Amino acid sequence: MPSKYMIHTKPVPNRFEPVSRSGIIAWEEGCLKCAVCVKKRCIYDVYDKRGIDSRHMIESIDNLCMNCYRCVQNCPKELIHKSLNPEFNAMGDSHWSPPIIVRLWKQSQTGKIPVSGAGYPGPFSGPGFDSMWTDMSEIVRPTRDGIHGREYISTAVDIGKTPEHLMFNHSDTLEGEVPSIIDIPLPILLKMPSFGTISSNTIKGWAMGARRLGTFIALPMEKIDSALEDMGGWLMPLVLPKGTSIGNIPKNAKIIEIPWTEEWQGVVEDIKGCFPNIFVSIRIPMAEGMDEKALSLARGGISIIHLEGSLMSRFMDDNTRNLKDGIRSVHMKLVEENIRDGVTLLASGGLAMAEHVAKAIICGADTVFVDFPILIALECRMCRRCTKGLSCPVEIDTASPNWVASRVVNLIGAWHNQLIEVMGAMGIRDARRLRGEVGRAMFFDDMDRAAFESMGQVEEGCELE
């Protein structure tokens, strides 16, 4: 076995006080000055550890509070209350919801997977990836010594065309050329988000993160500046056929992307003319006609196809259709045409939680792009002030490249461990085997009706409870 892939994480402090769901309100008026105040009895020492962030005049108490309600419930004059923080619910949107944002911050800070007690607190199901569950096995073990043991679960995936078979000649030596592939240690590529207060330092930090993870970051060619000179091997530049000159592609780049165009063959030939060994991915929008585009690319010998969904994890042209269904559709088309194994299918668009990586792969992607989470890792609140030309409340552009890189490594480290948890439960020890395993997933659309559709009849005069 190749050596075990580990992502080394270490706590990286926040630069700003996170926004918390609720806050403590403690009145002074009427205080009895008890000998042992409930505040002194806080088992988390919240009241002792509190401090003021001098730059932003925000108190840390609300973030330290662990919501045990003991002070609220024990103060003899009922002077301590908790109340919801309106700023919390105002963050993000229906897809990038406040709990998701907060959890991404936490993972970026600690590098640890979110763990909590007392069962699952969320909705029964939801749109997109929230309408599927992954399988487990009662008796199959993925490895002999646990999911983090020496016999490990491999998350490595190949990008490029894997050969269907090998040919040997009479003297038992390999016949012909074996196509080369790019091997990345985890099925995650980074992708520069489409908005954000992003500076040259931010991009450099992301590229450093990609290097530490052993993956790539996709970004538009024009964002590549001199600071990234020695990073070319970790970049995946998006080359606009008309806008940028092929000559500007970093010399050591291994892989580039071009957007879909009807004349893709000519563009690819031009690029291959200058860079014969470069891998070319073609980005197609997840929208009407994508199946045909993907098929034509696969038939035409393109080995990497990037299916790009929207920021909200939907189709680009239809907000009612989900990324999950788009991936399944293209994957199945390629399977039906018997050309699935000739293509690496990359998927992007609104992947917001670790489970989305596993689920996108189960739906048929080989590898996914993570975009906005690498911005939220930098404490972004998805307030979109930057899209209106306003200042960033967490001054992302001022963060140092090292801090940016470490935050992203922490986040992806936590996601990597969560992917292993999901694979471990399924008894699967190779991420390449996870692809398209829809038989090991459960879909709301199949299960809900099957379980609940044909039950009782509501007749006149009956009562529901």
Added chain:
Amino acid sequence: MSSQNGFQFPETVRTRSRFRNPIGKFRVNRTDDCIACGKCVEICPYGVHVERRGQVFVENNYLCVGTECPEPCYKACPVQALSVRRNPVFDTLGDFRWTNELLASTWYMAEFGESPSAGLEYKVGNSGGGFDKLRLIFNGNRSRLEDIPDDDIDVSLELNRRDDNAYRIRIEVPVYGGGMSYGSVSVTTMVSRARAAAALGTLSCTGEGGYPDELKPYDDHMITQVATGLFGVKEETIQRVKIVEFKYAQGAKPGLGGHLLGDKVTPGVARMREAVVGYPLFSPFPFHSVYSVEDHKKHVDWIKAINPKALVSVKVSTPTDVDMVAVGSYYAGAHIIIHLDGSYGGTGAAPDIAKKNIAMPIEYAVPKVHRFLQEEGVRDKMTVIASGGIRTPHDVAKIIALGADGVCTGTADLVALECVRCQNCESGRGCARGIATTDTELSELMNIEWGAQRIINMYLAWRKELIRILRKLGMKSIKELVGRTECLVHLDYM
């Protein structure tokens, strides 16, 4: 109260909150204009106001039902000194599954042994699917058994479905306590649950973490668990009980085994588990000795050799092929209780990704298993127990109508003990409220008498509610409800 077979249920004893200020949905404010006329004390049906030494106080804010009050004090007050508003603290509590209303109504049940009469939604949560979208249908034409006394409506459950010499075990309510180990919860919590189970004629489970001596008086009401770590499993512990539960997997972390953080491995826990203080303990996944039905049979035989009359329960999670798992455990040939633990439940700490995504919710698993066992012709020979997200008596009725015989609870018991679901069971010294902790100081926040009575009260309230439901359905026994999906409707498919 006594059941059909003469079992004497315990009495409800009002058991107040451990905390000075119980949290309720409303807050009543009294201004200095109050003339202490006592009108509010007189008319409030809920005991919110009290009079002491010529003065009137708002003492029980949490009992106020707000606008649903039939005789609102704030309207009757001659000097308009009273006002009622929603308590902002209440809105910070709860989540989609356990809403603040479900928490408060469970606390109410644990205090009074009754469902709240007004002001709180105690039947469903807000998860937008499964139980929360299912409704019981009461047909207007059906006879409603109005004149039959409570005790003649049977909610008990026979656990041994085979005609042999093994223990005949009957539980008086169709609910028993799910496994929560010594280590994950305090001994006080364990004994409170065991004592309540004994009083209610049902069972409680040790979980995987040994069998503390404090539970000895309740041996006849205990299930002991044999799980992958085999922590605390000894011949003696197997022989002490009538039911042995094999835990193959659990809903909160299906396929992932268990993990007790080093902080929780106190000297007591370490002794019980024969481990080292302060070192984390892993309960591996899966049983490395079981890869087939035949292997499982070997496990059963092993238990039978040590305790020949024991019933064997098999606790499994809910994978896609949960129905095959259930049938497989039947063919291993034991007095099988198949315990399905759905993915949304659980009490101990688990990765969030596992709790949300891995394995199916119990509402899907039960009808699937029930149907398959029927088709295989073995349904009558097995007892199907459902757990993983059972919060209310209505959930119990719904899951039984979907095909279970009875249920296991965990979180509901903890809520009765005033868990606020802060979800920090694992952090630092453990539960700040003294429930899921082994920290000696924190464990002292609760005592056994209080804990047992709170749980007894909650289940007495559940029993009353189940009897009320059965009566409205025209059923004299909860057995009649098993698999009766025509008594249910899903709001999305009406």
